[in-house]
Amino acid sequence: MDRRAYFDDLAARWDSFTDGAKVQGTLAGVVRGYGLRTDEHVVDLGCGTGNLTHVLCAALGDAARITAVDLAPAMITMAQRRLPDPRVRWLVADAASLPLPGRSVDRVICFSAWPHFPAPERVAKELGRVLRPGGQLxxxxxxxxxxxxxxxxxxxxxxxxxxxxxxADMGHLLERAGYVVIEQIDTQDTYRVSGRWTA
Ligand SMILES: C[S@@+](CC[C@H](N)C(=O)[O-])C[C@H]1O[C@@H](n2cnc3c(N)ncnc32)[C@H](O)[C@@H]1O
Structure with a gap:
C-alpha cells in the first residue's frame, strides 16, 4: 500500500486518534506566536481532516486565503465537510508538485506531515517556488x-x-534549499523548525 492509499484508508478514523479540541487549542497558541497578518495567503500542507485549517480560519480575517493541501482525497473530503469556509481552497496534491503559481503564498505551515514526504529536499524547493520572497515555512x-x-x-x-x-538536520536541509532558519526547537514535547525564503 502506498502512502496515498494508506492515508485515504486512515481518513475516517483519523480524528478518533487525537483530542481535536486539545490539538486545536495548542495550535492556536503556536499560530499566534507566528505573528500572522490577518490578510495572508497561508498554505496548510498535509491538512488531513483540517485541524490546522480550522485554527487558521479563526485566526485570519476576511481578506485572507487558505489553501489546504493533502495527497489523500478522503482526507480532503472529510475536512471540506467539516469546514465549509469560503476562504479555504481545498487541493488534492503532492507537496512536491503544487498546482500554485510562483510567489503567490505568504506562509506555509506543515503540521504533522513532513516525515511522510519521500523527497523532502524537493518539497523544500517547491515551497520556495510558491513562497513570496520573505515568506515563511x-x-x-x-x-x-x-x-x-x-x-x-x-x-x-x-x-x-x-x-x-x-x-539541526532539518535546518541544514532548509538552508541548502535557500531558506534562512529562524526557529529550531527539538524537545521532548515539541518540534518546530521555521525558515524564511530568501531567494
Ligand atoms: C499524520 S497526517 C496529519 C494530518 C493533519 N495535519 C493533522 O495533524 O491533523 C499526515 C497528512 O499528510 C498527508 N500527506 C502525506 N504525504 C503527502 C504529500 N506528499 N503531499 C501532501 N500531503 C501529504 C497525508 O495524506 C495526511 O493527511
Missing part, C-alpha cells in the same frame, strides 16, 4: 521527535520509515 509537530518516530515505526506498513530528522 514552518515545520511543526506538537509532540517530540522520539515519540513521533516511535509511532511511525510501530505502526509499520507504508509509513514505517517516515522519520523526523533532528531539527
Amino acid at each position: 514552518h515545520v511543526l509537530h506538537i509532540d517530540g521527535r522520539d515519540k513521533i518516530n516511535a509511532i511511525h515505526t510501530g505502526v509499520g506498513g507504508a509509513i514505517r520509515h517516515d522519520l523526523l530528522p533532528p531539527a
Whole structure:
C-alpha cells in the first residue's frame, strides 16, 4: 500500500486518534506566536481532516486565503465537510508538485506531515517556488521527535520509515534549499523548525 492509499484508508478514523479540541487549542497558541497578518495567503500542507485549517480560519480575517493541501482525497473530503469556509481552497496534491503559481503564498505551515514526504529536499524547493520572497515555512509537530518516530515505526506498513530528522538536520536541509532558519526547537514535547525564503 502506498502512502496515498494508506492515508485515504486512515481518513475516517483519523480524528478518533487525537483530542481535536486539545490539538486545536495548542495550535492556536503556536499560530499566534507566528505573528500572522490577518490578510495572508497561508498554505496548510498535509491538512488531513483540517485541524490546522480550522485554527487558521479563526485566526485570519476576511481578506485572507487558505489553501489546504493533502495527497489523500478522503482526507480532503472529510475536512471540506467539516469546514465549509469560503476562504479555504481545498487541493488534492503532492507537496512536491503544487498546482500554485510562483510567489503567490505568504506562509506555509506543515503540521504533522513532513516525515511522510519521500523527497523532502524537493518539497523544500517547491515551497520556495510558491513562497513570496520573505515568506515563511514552518515545520511543526506538537509532540517530540522520539515519540513521533516511535509511532511511525510501530505502526509499520507504508509509513514505517517516515522519520523526523533532528531539527539541526532539518535546518541544514532548509538552508541548502535557500531558506534562512529562524526557529529550531527539538524537545521532548515539541518540534518546530521555521525558515524564511530568501531567494
Ligand atoms: C499524520 S497526517 C496529519 C494530518 C493533519 N495535519 C493533522 O495533524 O491533523 C499526515 C497528512 O499528510 C498527508 N500527506 C502525506 N504525504 C503527502 C504529500 N506528499 N503531499 C501532501 N500531503 C501529504 C497525508 O495524506 C495526511 O493527511
